[in-house]
Amino acid sequence: MSAKPDFEQISDAGGTLRFTGDLSLRLLGDLPDRLDAVDGKVAAIDLSQIERIDTVGAWVVHRFAERHDATVEGLDPDDQQLFDQVVDSAEPVKMRDQHGSAFTRLLEEVGDAMSMTIHTLYGLLGFLGATTIAFGAVARHPRRFRFNAVVTQFNNVGVAALGIVGLMSFLIGIVIAQQGAVQLRQFGAEVFTINLVGRLTLREMGVLMTAIMVAGRSGSAFAAQIGTQKLTEEIDAMRTIGVSPMEALVVPRTLAAILLMPLLGFYSSLIALIGGGLLTWLTLGIPPVTFIQRIREVVPITDLYIGLIKAPVFGAIIAVAGCFQGMQVEANAEQVGLRTTAAVVQAIFLVIVLDAFFAMFFTWLGWN
Structure with missing residues (x-):
């Protein structure tokens, strides 16, 4: 049976937070609230002792690491790929820059239209x-x-x-x-x-x-x-x-x-x-x-x-x-x-x- 997720602070390791247990949605419980109450400097997050992790668990860890500017380490290749995908999906959507004059935006739209026209004629x-x-x-x-x-x-x-x-x-x-x-x-x-x-x-x-x-x-x-x-x-x-x-x-x-x-x-x-x-x-x-x-x-x-x-x-x-x-x-x-x-x-x-x-x-x- 999987163990509930938990963590411990290792002060002599330069502010490392080590997780244990199953970091999946069904067992998270109050873990996010306990992480929000963590004070002090956390330089690294050690996930080498966890049993498994899903996207929700990865999101909780990523949010904590981003808030404390900490590095995440100890994941095996498969879990690391999952974690990287969660991190990539968490990136803010880049909106089109609306700055500039109306004339500049008009020129951009005309240029886009001309580019599309040339591409269509070529095709x-x-x-x-x-x-x-x-x-x-x-x-x-x-x-x-x-x-x-x-x-x-x-x-x-x-x-x-x-x-x-x-x-x-x-x-x-x-x-x-x-x-x-x-x-x-x-x-x-x-x-x-x-x-x-x-x-x-x-x-x-x-x-x-x-x-x-x-x-x-x-x-x-x-x-x-x-x-x-x-x-x-x-x-x-x-x-x-x-x-x-x-x-x-x-x-x-x-x-x-x-x-x-x-x-x-x-x-x-x-x-x-x-x-x-x-x-x-x-x-x-x-x-x-x-x-x-x-x-x-x-x-x-x-x-x-x-x-x-x-x-x-x-x-x-x-x-x-x-x-x-x-x-x-x-x-x-x-x-x-x-x-x-x-x-x-x-x-x-x-x-x-x-x-x-x-x-x-x-x-x-x-x-x-």
Whole structure:
């Protein structure tokens, strides 16, 4: 049977306090109160005679040693490791220094944001490279191509999005035509509303708004689906059985987005033209036949080419951003929501930046 813990002061040893017995919670009793009543100098605490010690006993000894600035000795390696862990956990939490001016803190926050942005872009570039390698591996080994998964993503990214993309495009066409007619009426040039609707929808708004809609709809779904699979360790199970998550999850989604974005962009532009043509017919009295003829005259074929060139690039960016953020999910379910939001924001930001680059590039080529 374990003995109750006790201690004795050894004055001839330079103020040493020697413990005996079982320093565990069930036997401590009034030991902490008796230690609080100890007076005089204590330079060292000898634990070589104790039977055992647990975390509560270690905490009591550490508190006493800290109060008297004494050293603790005599523990075997296992008990010493336990004692060290208790000491480490007793260290006060270091709070972030809030001193300094508001301008300094602002600079720190901006610096942290820039550092995180650079780190994210670096990771995104690396993930883009890994996706390219996965495409190459599938091309070299066609049997690893998952046709059913690609068809499923065709439905999720394209077919299921036709309704919302069509409604959005129709309303955007109406808004462009209405605002253009109002502004051009001041100069007696309402007929040029057709030019505005035709060129703006085919060259910019059709593909851009479709990309934003796909980013919010499909990009978020990619991040949430893959993030949930990462959280439930399905991706680890894939690697265990020899299945590449990049080939099984990322390639089908990226391929579907790349192939369907041009189709969705073209569909969106046509619906926007229908909306703009309907409004010009109702408000300006321009019949549909005249609207179509005018569109054929004023809209160069290069505008259509520009939209079709940008669309697959936007699709690739949306899919890669969504899958990348999904793969970054760790630890808890809250990460799924955070990464899904980050995927949408990141995809929309990159799409707009690339659209600005394309605008300058095609202007430099003379495709005005």
